[in-house]
Amino acid sequence: xxxxxxxxTDIAGQTPVKSSVQRAIRAxxxxxxxxxxxxxxxxxxxxxxxxxxxxxxxxxxxxxHGEPLIIQHFDGPYYPTLRLLHKYPYILPKVGIDxxxxxxxxxxxxxxxxxxxxxxxxxxxxxAALPAGTPVAIxxxxxxxxxxxxxxxxxxxxxxxxNKDVGVEVTTYLGDDLWAxxxx
Amino acid sequence: xxxxxxxxPANPAPATEELEGPPPPEPVSPVQVLYCAVCSFPxxxxxxxxxxxxxxxxxxxxxxxxxxxxxxxNALTAKVGTLSLEAQTKLEKDTAKKEAKAEAKADAALKxxxxxxxxxxxxxxxxxxxxxxxxxxxxxxxxxxKASKQFASxxxxxxxxxxxxxxxxxxxxQGDVSDEIVDMIEAGVGVLKGIPVDNVEIVEEKxxxxxx
Ligand SMILES: [Zn+2]
Numbered sequence: 583x584x585x586x587x588x589x590x591t592d593i594a595g596q597t598p599v600k601s602s603v604q605r606a607i608r609a610x611x612x613x614x615x616x617x618x619x620x621x622x623x624x625x626x627x628x629x630x631x632x633x634x635x636x637x638x639x640x641x642x643x644x645x646x647h648g649e650p651l652i653i654q655h656f657d658g659p660y661y662p663t664l665r666l667l668h669k670y671p672y673i674l675p676k677v678g679i680d681x682x683x684x685x686x687x688x689x690x691x692x693x694x695x696x697x698x699x700x701x702x703x704x705x706x707x708x709x710a711a712l713p714a715g716t717p718v719a720i721x722x723x724x725x726x727x728x729x730x731x732x733x734x735x736x737x738x739x740x741x742x743x744x745n746k747d748v749g750v751e752v753t754t755y756l757g758d759d760l761w762a763x764x765x766x
Numbered sequence: 767x768x769x770x771x772x773x774x775p776a777n778p779a780p781a782t783e784e785l786e787g788p789p790p791p792e793p794v795s796p797v798q799v800l801y802c803a804v805c806s807f808p809x810x811x812x813x814x815x816x817x818x819x820x821x822x823x824x825x826x827x828x829x830x831x832x833x834x835x836x837x838x839x840n841a842l843t844a845k846v847g848t849l850s851l852e853a854q855t856k857l858e859k860d861t862a863k864k865e866a867k868a869e870a871k872a873d874a875a876l877k878x879x880x881x882x883x884x885x886x887x888x889x890x891x892x893x894x895x896x897x898x899x900x901x902x903x904x905x906x907x908x909x910x911x912k913a914s915k916q917f918a919s920x921x922x923x924x925x926x927x928x929x930x931x932x933x934x935x936x937x938x939x940q941g942d943v944s945d946e947i948v949d950m951i952e953a954g955v956g957v958l959k960g961i962p963v964d965n966v967e968i969v970e971e972k973x974x975x976x977x978x
Binding site (some may be wrong): 618620622623625668669670671682683684688724725726727729756757761762 | 791793794797799810870
């Protein structure tokens, strides 16, 4: 989504978010992420205005004091930015890719099932299976910090069964053009 | 005047009591992730970037223990993990290639930068009125908006970033301040730091006869 992203051409405009809409976003984030209300409050205080940065192709970035915190595509789920996830790594469920898949991810490729189901990969156990459409933190074999954030294209059990094609689409990753933007 | 501490039990301050309930839950404090000063990745990912050699130098100098953690011989064997030997060799080759490519690119960019010109144009608006257009600052990594603000406050005048006829951004300052700006560039004031003054050229644009 952010492999190529240039603020001067890809941002259509910035508008402060109405407080009723802010409340709705806050409620949605609290229900979608595993985050305590007080922690979200510390990240995004109620009295601080959220700014909606409208981008090309229905991508929305929400910022507080210019710092990108939340990403949304169309009216899909809310993602934290990777920098925010690094600070609060537990807010999204985790999947893992094997070492061989890291360089493909860093080149902007979607993650294929075998990279997640192999020995170096990680999918949650069956009793904590993740359905398709879940935003996930993408971790990597042998690394502590997440390398990207993605969206489950298939459920984790389906990935194990089918084990081919795209398993996780990558929303943002280390070194993409959004990573480079610390402030908007 | 009685201080709050000396309030008698017969006269309790309700506001204080309310505050003494169960403490409000504390926010979880964020993990402070260290980012590489060279490639901006967490150092564990430097090996996938295009500046590994410089990243390693930086880490060794600033965080020697982390350097050992990631690049000691043991770490290198452990790191390969489930990757096959061929795949690991390929990865290393790719990294070296990427690095060489990035270096070539950086070299080219530097050459281009050193060759690029800054034009300060004195434009006549009226008989005694001028504006000064500064073009090409962005090639030296100067944030044009910041430069514009700096000029505006330095000269106490209007300044803006506008597109010229070729559609390129330039800074336009009200008044004739071309010589002063050359001085500022020479002194490397604020955001103008590091610009070689040899690359600066002053030109003059006279008002065209019968122009608007
Ligand atoms: Zn690095």
